[in-house]
Amino acid sequence: MLTGIQIAVIGGDARQLEIIRKLTDLDAKLSLIGFEQLDHAFTGAVKEKIDEVEFSNKDVIILPVPGTGSDGQIETIFSNEKVYLRKEMLNETPPHCTIYSGISNSYLDGITKQANRRLVQLFERDDVAIYNSIPTVEGTIMMAIQHTDTTIHGSTIAVLGLGRVGMSVARTFQALGANVKVGARKSEHIARITEMGLTPFYLSDLDNEVKDVDICINTIPYLIVTASVISKMPVHTLIIDLASKPGGTDFRYAEKRGVKALLAPGLPGIVAPKTAGKILANVLSQLIKEDVKK
Known part of the structure; x- marks a missing residue:
């Protein structure tokens, strides 16, 4: 279980819904950023705007598979608002906060390094x-x-x-x-x-x-x-x-x-978002559990 773990899920496509479902089932407390247009409600998950998020209590930040753009913008298909991840936000997080992303780029590498926060790229994992x-x-x-x-x-x-x-x-x-x-x-x-x-x-x-x-x-x-x-x-x-x-x-x-x-990058999120989301959800939940035990 992930009871008491504070997680911010920022942006993404239909794959993120399986991640949200899995983490709420494990009793984590989620802040959903970039999901204003999502009709479905998840118990234990609250929709927020990124400037309203209290990053100081976040144990985990989950980004979409593409991570961020070169300017920090995050893709959000469930919102019309532009969402950006800034170094100042990461600086507010506790030192143990871990950022999970599918892939990374020089921008994301740079802000996580400057903030001295751990970045995990899920698509570097063989499984x-x-x-x-x-x-x-x-x-x-x-x-x-x-x-x-x-x-x-x-x-x-x-x-x-x-x-x-x-x-x-x-x-x-x-x-x-x-x-x-x-x-x-x-x-x-x-x-x-x-x-x-x-x-x-x-x-x-x-x-x-x-x-x-x-x-x-x-x-x-x-x-x-x-x-x-x-x-x-x-x-x-x-x-x-x-x-x-x-x-x-x-x-x-x-x-x-x-x-x-x-x-055609991101084909899994287009042709089989439910399956692709479950793959990410299972790995993410296991990694977060392992971090909690440390």
Whole structure:
């Protein structure tokens, strides 16, 4: 149980509702910021505006999966008001206060470091990333079906990166009958791709490897699908970029050439928010319990 634990949940999408539900069931006391338009009420949770929050008694702050923007703004689909997280707010919190976010950026890293507060990035955890890859893959399949006029079966698909998402994507599209090749940098990843029965290639050869692809799925969070790479693709190629914003694709050049390119971070929150929210809720509640015991 989390009786007596004071938690501020700031912004987010439908995934946060499962987190709120789980934490209130565990008897935590929640302040909900950026949820003015949420009709549902949770026992033990109070809707507040961020300038009304008493941060001095907060044991935990929970941010959405994307964390904050580069200026501190937090995405809030349940509110029309702009919500910002500032260093001054963190300075008001007790020294033991922990901030949980899906991912981080230089702004969030900076204010938590300046305030000397612990920041936990949930998507750096293998368990969260692996569980989360399941709805990500389902959403990727949905996008591939919606935006192509051929079957996945028999298509040639290039997956860039063999991380936790890349591995799940490659395996699933192979199971659907696609001809899947996977690009990686490390020799051990090339070996794993071969062991999985997929076609491996080094990312240094990407220009040559995209000449026959129907779908290119990128999981690498920096610019890799460059203008040079896109210029070698067939015009009918569909690019699905799963990397966090701004993705790893030159979207400007893709549009110029007439290649359809879709940036699709946060797919779990779109296609399966309930499942994705439960994944985060279970991990968060366990981490908070462990902190309470310390």
